[in-house]
Amino acid sequence: MWNQFSMTRRRLLGAMTALAGSGLIPGAYAGEASGESDADAASESPRRWCIRNATVLTMEPGRPPLEKADVWVVDERIEAIGEKLDSEDSEMINGEGCIVMPGLVDTHNHMWQTQMRGMFGQTEGSLFFPLTNRLGEHFRPADTWVGEYLAAMENVGAGITTSVDFFDNNRGPEHAQAALEALAASPLRARLMFGNESKTSGNSIDLEHLRELYDGWERYAERGRLSLGLAWRLPSDLSDQDAMAMKRREFDAAREMELPIAVHVSGEEHHAMFQRLIDGEFLVPELQVVHATNAREEHLDALLEAGSSLALTPITEHRVGYGLTRLSHFERLERLGLGIDGNALAGRGDMFEVMKHAALTELGASEDQTGINCERIVSLATRIGAESIGMSDQVGTLTPGKQADLIMLDTRRANLGMLPTEPYAFVVFAATPANVSLVSVGGHIAKRDGQLVDIDEDELASRIDASLSHLRDYL
Numbered sequence: 001m002w003n004q005f006s007m008t009r010r011r012l013l014g015a016m017t018a019l020a021g022s023g024l025i026p027g028a029y030a031g032e033a034s035g036e037s038d039a040d041a042a043s044e045s046p047r048r049w050c051i052r053n054a055t056v057l058t059m060e061p062g063r064p065p066l067e068k069a070d071v072w073v074v075d076e077r078i079e080a081i082g083e084k085l086d087s088e089d090s091e092m093i094n095g096e097g098c099i100v101m102p103g104l105v106d107t108h109n110h111m112w113q114t115q116m117r118g119m120f121g122q123t124e125g126s127l128f129f130p131l132t133n134r135l136g137e138h139f140r141p142a143d144t145w146v147g148e149y150l151a152a153m154e155n156v157g158a159g160i161t162t163s164v165d166f167f168d169n170n171r172g173p174e175h176a177q178a179a180l181e182a183l184a185a186s187p188l189r190a191r192l193m194f195g196n197e198s199k200t201s202g203n204s205i206d207l208e209h210l211r212e213l214y215d216g217w218e219r220y221a222e223r224g225r226l227s228l229g230l231a232w233r234l235p236s237d238l239s240d241q242d243a244m245a246m247k248r249r250e251f252d253a254a255r256e257m258e259l260p261i262a263v264h265v266s267g268e269e270h271h272a273m274f275q276r277l278i279d280g281e282f283l284v285p286e287l288q289v290v291h292a293t294n295a296r297e298e299h300l301d302a303l304l305e306a307g308s309s310l311a312l313t314p315i316t317e318h319r320v321g322y323g324l325t326r327l328s329h330f331e332r333l334e335r336l337g338l339g340i341d342g343n344a345l346a347g348r349g350d351m352f353e354v355m356k357h358a359a360l361t362e363l364g365a366s367e368d369q370t371g372i373n374c375e376r377i378v379s380l381a382t383r384i385g386a387e388s389i390g391m392s393d394q395v396g397t398l399t400p401g402k403q404a405d406l407i408m409l410d411t412r413r414a415n416l417g418m419l420p421t422e423p424y425a426f427v428v429f430a431a432t433p434a435n436v437s438l439v440s441v442g443g444h445i446a447k448r449d450g451q452l453v454d455i456d457e458d459e460l461a462s463r464i465d466a467s468l469s470h471l472r473d474y475l
């Protein structure tokens with residue numbers, strides 16, 4: 001059955017490739033995994049480079065900001081950090097007036113829907129859930145590619161170097177393939193959380209395809225930059241035993257493959273959902289709970305005890321009326337991250353805005369101007385966020401040996417022009433994606449002098465137009 005389908009798929013993809021013509025974007029939905037073929041792009045940029053004389057926030061626990069420090073990168077890793085490093089054989093990048101810090105970690109996103117930005121309003125038909133359900137049905141693989149790629153490039157440009165992508169419009173193997181190709185074509189470090197096509201959890205996730213991807217992951221992994229997980233849901237009717245049994249099969253399959261699992265806890269039944277996770281013994285270290293905005297104390301205690309993680313997405317949680325996201329409510333959790341939750345719904349792929357929004361919400365609600373810790377908030381978007389998704393051995397701090405996922409903020413740009421004596425507050429309250437002058441993912445410089453280096457804007461614009469002209473018919 002699968003082989004037969006594969007042949008059909010190959011023919012279909014061949015036809016699509018012909019239609020796509022000679023797209024200039026590497027791997028632009030051409031139908032097969034890019035594998036080693038565009039392995040790289042990266043080879044064009046220097047793989048020995050050193051940022052000189054910057055303010056460096058390593059985000060390592062207890063390590064204060066370093067002044068006039070160098071960050072030396074060799075191949076995909078950080079070689080050394082310190083003053084006046086002996087790195088003469090490397091390209092020198094002037095870091096004066098700049099802050100260098102780890103790339104931002106977006107622990108929850110829905111990247112497929114990015115071209116729906118600007119479509120969500122406050123009327124019945126334009127609200128987020130009905131509109132994404134309606135339009136999502138008409139997404140073709142090529143539309144999926146556009147949404148994923150657009151989000152990935154926007155994120156990297158904004159200093160986000162890692163995103164966890166809850167792929168919940170997985171309408172079939174071609175759609176998953178398109179999502180993986182888009183992520184492979186971008187420089188972003190990403191984890192595709194493999195789900196199904198429905199927010200109502202009516203149908204089972206295609207575990208056969210998930211298993212096939214898992215078994216052949218080396219082909220998709222882009223040498224470790226891409227990884228796989230399960231975008232899981234509880235049944236919409238928690239008392240439906242058959243649906244629960246199906247969800248348990250999905251959960252067990254992912255655990256057997258040792259894949260990370262993400263689940264939403266939100267909406268009117270969020271307390272009952274959380275309780276179901278506890279009662280069903282689904283709280284495991286591999287599980288990431290998303291939102292849980294007004295979670296009960298005893299539920300958070302259970303999460304902490306089980307070692308599960310939590311992702312907060314304050315901008316979208318507020319936009320869809322889940323409640324007020326108070327950082328203080330989640331303070332005691334050890335594995336906690338922040339996320340965008342859909343560039344389209346959030347408005348932008350902008351973790352600076354997420355940090356600032358979280359900070360201001362806490363300050364306003366607590367009526368206490370000392371009620372936040374900016375270093376902690378930046379840590380949530382870097383080190384602690386990376387720990388929460390099990391990637392702290394690779395990213396999240398500037399540490400020799402780790403992947404060179406780092407960003408540089410130019411404080412001399414027009415809106416700043418300051419000497420940040422409070423660098424963490426500066427990052428939370430003042431910085432924007434426009435200040436991100438350099439982005440490196442695994443040592444590959446993806447943004448330089450404030451410009452994305454691997455993007456063909458015209459080609460991308462025409463792909464967005466083609467997708468929108470198709471989707472417009474179903475609005």
Ligand SMILES: [Zn+2]
Pocket residue numbers: 108109110166264290341
């Ligand atoms: Zn979500």
